[in-house]
Amino acid sequence: MVISTFPEPPKVWPLDVQAVPVPGTEKDGHTPIFRNAAVPEFTTQESMYDVFAVGRDRDPQAPYLGIRPWNPAKKDFERRFEWLTYAQAEELRTAVGSALGKLAKEGQLGQGVPDKQWTCGAWMQNRPEFQILEHAAAAYSRRTVSLYDSYDTETAVYVLAHSEARCVFTTTSHVPTLLASASEIPLVKLIVTLDTPAPAASAPGELGRDQLLAKWAASKGVNLTSWDKIVELGKANLVAHTPPQSNEEQISFCYTSGTTGKPKAAIVLHKQLAYAGAATSLYWSKPQKMISYLPLAHIYERILEALVTRNGGSIGYFSGDVLRLTEDAQVLQPSFFPGVPRVFNRIAAQIQAQADGGGLKGKLLTAALNAKIARHDQTGDVTHAFYDRIVFRKVRAVLGGKVEQLVSGSAPIRPDVLKVLRVALSADFREGYGQTENAGSCLLMHPGDKDLGTCGPPVPGHEVRLRDCPELGYTTKDKPFARGEILSRGQSVFPGYFKDDKKSKETLDEEGWMYTGDVGLIDDKGRVKIIDRVKNLIKLAQGEYVAIEHVEGIFSSSKLAAQLWLYGDSTEAHLVAIAVPDPEAFAPFASKITGKQLSAADLQGLEQACQDPKVVASFLNDLVTVGRRNKVKGFEFPRALKLRMTPFSIEEGTLTPTFKLKRPEARKILEADIKALYSKPPADISASKL
Template structure:
């Protein structure tokens, strides 16, 4: 028997009609009771057989692995043209254990001698795409009680500088291209003392970086150099406790600088324990790592595989090679996001319109399997899987037993098709940095789960609280609605050096207020329906602050009023624009149309001209570029109207703020039509 009770199997005879229930006596005015899962006892750090630290996670995996492979990659064959081998090469568990001890020992000694440190915490930065080295360094930090700070530049280089300074990071592990940028920063990151180059580079290039670093007062080392220093003076692992801080995970903020979420070893271990409930792998445990390790979702999924003694193969980092990576690796577990799954779904559904026998067979197979899925939850079919759907499963390597989906919504139709097409468990869930990516997920074989994110995980209790300003109430019928709050031992400790945001997020009773609005359906499953702060996530996972974007576009002289709208199943945003009559009249004159500014009917008629729409969108884009909006924050299509937003037509509050839900309903037909149009390649940029 293993020391730790993982994985925990799904109950043999679950009651799908009652997946979560309110804890008796917890209902209060303005909120629902506390919902917990009915499938498992509530899981805490004190529950028998649970993991409590990331140190325990690695040690348990090491014990289970029996020395087998752990981290692997496709070797690089050539750089011009770029080519990778058609196989993975692996480092064993024992080799990674040796290397993490060497890296951890070196860091311990450098902090002890005062070469590193000096801030509130002993922080260590990692800036790299996913790789065995990224995970290796992270395991070393876990074993030696150092605080990992994952850096990433998807939000712009300024966020990297902010994170280093905010966390008072004195050493950063980085790939050579990022190391160059760090050295360029120089005086802008005055506490940075050492940069460790994680990738293999020619000795001449390394010497240049070393010399450049000396000039900047920053020591540059290779990863193997650091390991040699540590191996020469080994230190026993610290074996941190559950309350020891494990990471500052900077969240992708929508305005201003990212916030640093504080997560302890106990937080991460509790999340891992909860994720390892409901599924027992059959044989090999092999995952592919391609989602950014700087984000909590991928990091917790990796820890789950490590806890099971499995192996992780890292993608090449090229999105166009991702499916090729999977077909070579043949993983049994895939952490997925909608943008990847939608590509597969769209490609597969193209077969539905194929002529002749091929298209007829695909349509019939899809019809039969969907009926079976909705009736019983059964995903496999002896005949049609062999004739039709084996090709869908082969896209991911053909061995996937479990796939998780998170980070953004996916349509119910796509989810249903992929479940029956893949023939494996595909569990959609809901989580965020502040709970270790772990809050809810759907039950296996639930025939009607599409469109929901399932009941609470074993370690989570959730409740909904009233949002009067948006007319969401816990007493709503047929289902309670309100802001989603959660609580559990995976709940983060707060935001680093940010008391204001911490207090506004964590209340006196330890509930985390998510800002998301949900409803609890008749089976106890959560469905996400809105966002309290009008911050929404696009299909690719990027957050956009709608009111902030409206403020930017409102600065365009041509705009009298603007309503920005986004659908989380789409990758771009839209707007309803009410032009200023005088400036619109002037624009029309330039386009050869003479319409006076007081001729409202004539102005309205002119707005149906595609050339006018293009000209106004062009002016909006100039304003967006001048205000340095990111590409995904820029409106890609607009609906034009001369009817203003008013209190009388329900679009404005008495204080003249846009009522988002009502305004969307008013223009739903037009906005839905814009999303239905094909999007040109240039419009996606």
């Protein structure tokens, strides 16, 4: 194992100058190349095999992977976590890797399957077995592909067939889907179930569930077995590790969300994930205890778990139900809580609702928030000797009481949400930016930065620059700050898409720059702010162009909106919107307008309020206020609005598994609503009250 150019992290990360231009790198239509000012140079020769070794060697007996055990008598999870140590994980990965090697050698994974460089599928929610499988693949130079647990049959079959998976580790809930689709995934010859085996049928001559599934699998030429049997087989046939000779070898395929078609398979190399874990460990170097609930099919969760693994930390997996996430956190008491804006928005809304609730409790919380926000804005400090003990101790207890670091990714987070949670949790909370194609590692805020709204400078060792987007009105000569498409280059950048040279060449240029498709600006301190998307222009009937996702993001910052979809059509002269209110913020808002006392839990009452023209008009007026505050152009305002309490969802077909809006599908599904909105006269947004 060799680590190169691995510096000590700075004792204090600079805030006045966070990224610096590389002299002599400016060229026509492009900014200079920018690098992290504190740690401009950083590379690693580690593979993911080495990443596990670094964490294990810190303390082989340290708790590593944990779950809440299920109590069949209580029919509920225990209020404790059971842990596998690093040493136990080492034993299990060797067993699983050995078993798969034996099955491949015997031809049970298909004819001519080599010992190395073939693909194992993982179709499951977050659980320890995923990490064991990932480490087994690294130890024996194989690949993994992870599927979102929420995938529909068509997408799951496509990913397994496209990635050439030879086996699938999954739960019994997905086995019927796999067997019914066996002819479409002919390379899959082994299905490994992770569930506890079901009891055999009690009546003579009857077959239990597992026996029926086994017979069905055999009829399809598929071997159906269990995790326990794979581990047992491997322990009886142990084989020495054959790790990659270079971190340039493949470790995984990570499929993009597929907002506009079939998901693309980004090739993930060992060096990308290893770099992501090592580079971020310069910011967070001590062993963390992290809660795992973000999908492991997403690169964001993958790099977080690589970071925690390398630091010798602990990963506690949630119970599988996002509605019980706070309960899981209270049991686990994590020190590290990663998330996405939709999770943090919900937590912040609950805090704000309590502050707005009136009474002595509400007034005290409001005073505490205001005092801590004022201190944060002046000094960046997020602690307060009095209020932390009297007021915020109970707020911190919602996430277990021991959270020290939070990080938000996947989508822009509202600065006010980030600030409220910083002071309410007395924690280091930062925003980062990355994509599947650069292993989620491009930008990250420096610790202690009190100026919110940017994603910070490039992470150590990474490079960014901007290029002109004249068609959108952004250039690198803009004042006060250069603006343009963000280009990303460094060890985290992928080599291309599997079986898609055309898309690879569109995304990567000959100098190794990755075209992110996101528009940013670089401020005077070297921080990058995401302001738009390159390919999201729509043309209205009168000829105006609207960067729809950018404007949508502005209106989505309304505290009243949990979700918002902005729509425009080239045959229409104005935009319309469909919004899902946030129950915590919407309940007091609607109560004041309707005169009826509504609670956040009264979804039926809130849905009725969504149909009240006065409520809709007031909600639209709030959006107009948000738009004016952000200097939105007149033709970019929605002129008609529909409210509904039913969220956009994966099941409805309007969201991808990564919770990104599938715009073409949403247009089809919501066609009747769109037609109804355009049948109304456009609202006059010049009026102070709509």
